[in-house]
Amino acid sequence: MKNQFLRFIGKDGVGKPMTDFQFDSLLPVSLQTLSPYQWTPEVVIQFTWNYLKEESVSSIMDLGSGVGKFCLILSQYTKNKFPIYGVEDRNELLEVALTLKTNLNLANVTFKSQNFLKSFPYGPSHYYLFNPLYETMKGSHSIDDSKLKSANLFLHNLQTLKELLYLCPKGTKLITYHGFGGSVLPGYKVQKKVNLDLGEWIVWERV
Ligand SMILES: C[S@@+](CC[C@H](N)C(=O)[O-])C[C@H]1O[C@@H](n2cnc3c(N)ncnc32)[C@H](O)[C@@H]1O
Numbered sequence: 158m159k160n161q162f163l164r165f166i167g168k169d170g171v172g173k174p175m176t177d178f179q180f181d182s183l184l185p186v187s188l189q190t191l192s193p194y195q196w197t198p199e200v201v202i203q204f205t206w207n208y209l210k211e212e213s214v215s216s217i218m219d220l221g222s223g224v225g226k227f228c229l230i231l232s233q234y235t236k237n238k239f240p241i242y243g244v245e246d247r248n249e250l251l252e253v254a255l256t257l258k259t260n261l262n263l264a265n266v267t268f269k270s271q272n273f274l275k276s277f278p279y280g281p282s283h284y285y286l287f288n289p290l291y292e293t294m295k296g297s298h299s300i301d302d303s304k305l306k307s308a309n310l311f312l313h314n315l316q317t318l319k320e321l322l323y324l325c326p327k328g329t330k331l332i333t334y335h336g337f338g339g340s341v342l343p344g345y346k347v348q349k350k351v352n353l354d355l356g357e358w359i360v361w362e363r364v
Pocket residue numbers: 194195196197219220221222223224225226227244245246247250271272273274275286287288289290292300
């Protein structure tokens with residue numbers, strides 16, 4: 158992995174955000190094929206950064222950080238402006254994210270093994286969600302078969318997520334790409350909504 162990193166990124170890696178192609182080239186082939194469906198496109202990360210740089214951010218947390226693409230490329234944009242966290246409950250994805258973080262030498266990113274539905278990481282001023290509950294629905298492009306697919310489980314998880322998000326302090330912002338699974342989020346108002354070419358991007362604010 159390190160050789161590929163050096164070949165594509167070189168010594169400028171920290172200051173120069175990776176393209177989708179460059180990021181994908183660092184992944185095992187099985188995870189590359191999931192890229193268009195599971196890992197946030199670079200253009201969406203750049204769009205999110207353009208929003209965040211005008212915000213007062215204490216830290217941002219990616220709920221379901223996968224192979225770390227959102228956190229790592231955002232970190233290349235932010236240049237250590239604020240801490241970036243990711244929690245992921247698939248340890249094999251977490252391992253990939255941790256290896257990439259080391260190879261890219263991005264010190265302000267922290268990844269943790271955690272199921273956010275069981276232990277919610279309270280504290281950040283901002284959260285990011287790329288539809289992590291969708292995987293409970295039957296459909297193609299699944300990451301793996303490790304989780305049960307069930308509409309009832311999806312609804313149960315959605316309710317749990319809404320209740321956990323409700324407990325965030327007022328002013329907390331949640332950025333969703335392809336949504337959080339529902340259309341109504343109790344305790345939140347939509348602050349910004351943009352139909353990007355690749356999907357809907359929304360900022361929700363706890364009020
Ligand atoms: C659509 S992918 C997005 C990955 C990453 N946020 C990105 O934008 O590149 C959703 C991720 O959420 C993870 N996930 C789903 N439910 C989770 C849970 N309850 N706790 C932690 N991670 C979860 C999945 O394993 C998957 O890696």
